[in-house]
Amino acid sequence: MIEVNQTYELLPTVDLGAYAAWVKKALGIVLKQPGFVEFRAHRNLLGSPQVRTTTVWQSAPDWARFDEGDWQTLELELRRMATQLRVELWGPSPMVPEPLRPGR
Helix, strand or coil, rough: CCCEEEEEECCCCHHHHHHHHHHHHHHHHCCCCCCEEEEEEEECCCCCCEEEEEECCCHHHHHHHHHHHHHHHHHHHHCCCEEEEEEEEECCCCCCCCCCCCCC
């Protein structure tokens, strides 16, 4: 599995209603993608970047299909409301490939 972390800053003039509508639309599309596993969203408690989303995919090719398809339109729409968009792809560590938790 891979994780795709995306961070961005909302423009100061963003219409929060329009942004909320975009989020709802984007989630509806992402949730239907082949190979999609999980979505998480966070806000930065220290301020910047304001938004971080994490999507988990079965494989890099699954993400690539989404990135080359539906994401193209969604990203263009997001760029009208946000700046400093950054996308990072993360894979498992060869040293610690599975999550560690207390008591395991």
